[in-house]
Amino acid sequence: xxxxxxxxxxxxxxxxxxxxxxxxxxxxxxxxxxxxxxxxxxxxxxxxxxxxxxxxxxxxxxxxxxxxxxxxxxxxxxxxxxxxxxxxxxxxxxxxxxxxxxxxxxxxxxxxxxxxxxxxxxxxxxxxxxxxxxxxxxxxxxxxxxxxxxxxxxxxxxxxxxxxxxxxxxxxxxxxxxxxxxxxxxxxxxxxxxxxxxxxxxxxxxxxxxxxxxxxxxxxxxxxxxxxxxxxxxxxxxxxxxxxxxxxxxxxxxxxxxxxxxxxxxxxxxxxxxxxxxxxxxxxxxxxxxxxxxxxxxxxxxxxxxxxxxxxxxxxxxxxxxxxxxxxxxxxxxxxxxxxxxxxxxxxxxxxxxxxxxxxxxxxxxxxxxxxxxxxxxxxxxxxxxxxxxxxxxxxxxxxxxxxxxxxxxxxxxxxxxxxxxxxxxxxxxxxxxxxxxxxxxxxxxxxxxxxxxxxxxxxxxxxxxxxxxxxxxxxxxxxxxxxxxxxxxxxxxxxxxxxxxxxxxxxxxxxxxxxxxxx
Numbered sequence: 001x002x003x004x005x006x007x008x009x010x011x012x013x014x015x016x017x018x019x020x021x022x023x024x025x026x027x028x029x030x031x032x033x034x035x036x037x038x039x040x041x042x043x044x045x046x047x048x049x050x051x052x053x054x055x056x057x058x059x060x061x062x063x064x065x066x067x068x069x070x071x072x073x074x075x076x077x078x079x080x081x082x083x084x085x086x087x088x089x090x091x092x093x094x095x096x097x098x099x100x101x102x103x104x105x106x107x108x109x110x111x112x113x114x115x116x117x118x119x120x121x122x123x124x125x126x127x128x129x130x131x132x133x134x135x136x137x138x139x140x141x142x143x144x145x146x147x148x149x150x151x152x153x154x155x156x157x158x159x160x161x162x163x164x165x166x167x168x169x170x171x172x173x174x175x176x177x178x179x180x181x182x183x184x185x186x187x188x189x190x191x192x193x194x195x196x197x198x199x200x201x202x203x204x205x206x207x208x209x210x211x212x213x214x215x216x217x218x219x220x221x222x223x224x225x226x227x228x229x230x231x232x233x234x235x236x237x238x239x240x241x242x243x244x245x246x247x248x249x250x251x252x253x254x255x256x257x258x259x260x261x262x263x264x265x266x267x268x269x270x271x272x273x274x275x276x277x278x279x280x281x282x283x284x285x286x287x288x289x290x291x292x293x294x295x296x297x298x299x300x301x302x303x304x305x306x307x308x309x310x311x312x313x314x315x316x317x318x319x320x321x322x323x324x325x326x327x328x329x330x331x332x333x334x335x336x337x338x339x340x341x342x343x344x345x346x347x348x349x350x351x352x353x354x355x356x357x358x359x360x361x362x363x364x365x366x367x368x369x370x371x372x373x374x375x376x377x378x379x380x381x382x383x384x385x386x387x388x389x390x391x392x393x394x395x396x397x398x399x400x401x402x403x404x405x406x407x408x409x410x411x412x413x414x415x416x417x418x419x420x421x422x423x424x425x426x427x428x429x430x431x432x433x434x435x436x437x438x439x440x441x442x443x444x445x446x447x448x449x450x451x452x453x454x455x456x457x458x459x460x461x462x463x464x465x466x467x468x469x470x471x472x473x474x475x476x477x478x479x480x481x482x483x484x485x486x487x488x489x490x491x492x493x494x495x496x497x498x499x500x501x502x503x504x505x506x507x508x509x510x511x512x513x514x515x516x517x518x519x520x
Contacts, residue, residue, distance in 0.1 A: 078114065116229075
């Protein structure tokens with residue numbers, strides 16, 4: 001029996017996903033027709049996407065999907081859709097001074113979109129230069145990537161249902177995905193229906209605020225495109241000032257949707273099926289809510305009492321006039337603190353204000369939040385709260401068994417003992433994640449020094465943490481109102497790689513680099 005990886009099967013199935021990606025391009029095409037801007041761009045993009053998908057699909061007309069083929073297909077799919085997703089950017093930037101005319105910038109923006117990172121190379125001028133259709137595509141890439149390209153494919157393509165469980169395990173964020181229904185394809189459809197339901201609900205609420213006069217600049221277009229990047233915890237916005245461009249009412253409405261996006265979607269399924277206390281009993285959700293509440297309270301307290309805004313000349317001083325009203329005012333302090341903490345921990349990356357204006361202490365609080373992450377089974381990135389819970393519980397066990405060496409003390413989660421292999425896997429992932437972070441920071445700092453690009457170590461750390469954790473904005477040069485444009489092309493390519501492996505939780509990509517994967 002031949003045990004080698006059937007790469008043709010993986011490429012063929014990847015081609016099928018790419019082929020159907022052309023359907024997603026139809027929506028921006030319709031918007032291009034309405035605004036009479038970008039019709040040719042999206043018409044050509046659809047044609048090229050279908051051609052690429054069909055050529056890849058022809059490699060194996062009857063693919064057989066095993067566990068290793070699943071790993072390869074998932075990794076290839078995410079890389080391929082990002083590459084194909086650059087086509088509209090490159091076509092729109094062709095013959096212009098747009099930052100997206102450069103292939104590396106276009107790939108960076110596309111990978112950031114599909115991986116729901118939200119890091120951007122587009123500044124205010126770039127956003128104003130491009131059409132509504134292209135900006136909608138930018139938003140739509142995050143919505144497609146949020147619940148998962150492969151999960152969507154399993155939900156709608158019958159040929160993937162047989163190996164669907166392996167594919168979803170390879171793609172799903174967190175230690176594993178819970179099977180909600182007897183058939184894995186039905187589980188995938190269930191997750192996507194919940195995800196789409198939240199998206200539509202947010203659209204209705206945001207447009208309702210506009211009709212009620214509480215959000216004058218939240219027109220129909222903004223009300224539609226922002227849920228596309230809230231629920232996937234993506235953070236792209238067609239507004240250069242992110243959510244700061246909108247009213248306080250809009251910011252308060254977006255907060256619970258970011259919280260929901262960072263929650264395990266299996267909990268919503270159980271709630272819909274009558275398990276009313278499942279949220280209260282869930283260990284991971286309690287830890288998640290506790291982290292959000294504790295850090296929000298700390299940041300709100302500092303902003304309210306006054307030392308949270310930088311007053312001296314330097315970083316953030318130019319924004320002081322706009323934010324001086326926060327000190328001593330409870331509602332703005334609570335709103336901005338809660339919004340930014342939720343945005344960072346869930347890895348959404350929205351900004352209700354430029355937190356470059358915050359004091360160094362608060363910036364370190366947010367940097368710490370970049371490593372926490374949302375729940376397993378959510379659309380959030382980073383390490384994930386459930387891994388931190390298991391690590392803390394296992395550390396407590398080690399302290400206990402040091403005093404009582406004969407005791408048998410399993411690590412329990414939700415009342416069930418965890419397999420020791422799962423615990424080792426969590427430690428292995430966390431160590432590998434931190435190693436990638438350290439090596440990434442070293443590369444970015446050395447690369448910046450090579451080309452004479454002035455960046456502090458803190459800014460470098462935030463840029464790597466934000467791309468590896470799929471957070472988006474960092475601090476300083478890569479703050480929420482700035483962009484990654486000035487980084488050298490080599491650093492941007494590294495960040496593209498970090499976004500890719502971060503979204504796939506590192507192992508599905510790194511396993512492809514091992515000799516054992518390719519040998520019989």
